[in-house]
Amino acid sequence: MKRGDIIFIVVCAVLIAGAFIFFKSISANTGREVVIEEANEVFGTYSLSKDRVIEVTGILGVSTVVIEKGEVYMKDSPCPNKVCIDMGRKSKKGDTIICIPNRIYITIK
Numbered sequence: 818m819k820r821g822d823i824i825f826i827v828v829c830a831v832l833i834a835g836a837f838i839f840f841k842s843i844s845a846n847t848g849r850e851v852v853i854e855e856a857n858e859v860f861g862t863y864s865l866s867k868d869r870v871i872e873v874t875g876i877l878g879v880s881t882v883v884i885e886k887g888e889v890y891m892k893d894s895p896c897p898n899k900v901c902i903d904m905g906r907k908s909k910k911g912d913t914i915i916c917i918p919n920r921i922y923i924t925i926k
Contacts, residue, residue, distance in 0.1 A: 848910045848925030851889045853882060856920045865889065865908065865925070875919030882914075882923060894919055 853860040855873050863869065863884055870892075871882040878895035888906040894916050901916035907925055914923040 848908060848912065850926050851882075851884060852924045852926055854922040854924075860921075873921050875916065875921045877919045880916055880919050880921050882921075889914070889923060889925065891916065891921075891923070894921070 848865055851863045851865060853863070853871065853873055855875055860873055861871065863871065865884060865887050868885045869883075871884070873880050873882060875895075880894040880896075880901070881892040883890055883892045888908045890906040891901040891904065891914050894901050896916050896918040898918075901914055901919075901921070904914045907914060907923075910925055912925045915921075
């Protein structure tokens with residue numbers, strides 16, 4: 818083997834190892850369950866792997882939470898500004914969706 822061949826093999830090995838570590842860290846950060854709280858009480862704990870629609874009644878009315886394709890989002894809420902809906906889809910550990918006016922808190926664990 819020539820010196821250039823050895824350098825090429827080492828560079829390829831480093832790139833493959835780096836890609837493996839990168840993708841492993843991404844998958845480790847993916848949450849597995851959603852905890853929904855209403856007025857500081859646990860309403861329910863749900864798996865991110867099963868699609869479902871959950872209606873949570875807060876102090877203003879019913880908020881609709883959707884778990885779909887490994888993500889959770891607030892589809893509808895009676896709050897005035899709809900900030901919780903604008904928070905978008907969440908899937909990583911520690912992500913939250915909060916509807917302060919309706920007192921609904923969603924956390925990914």
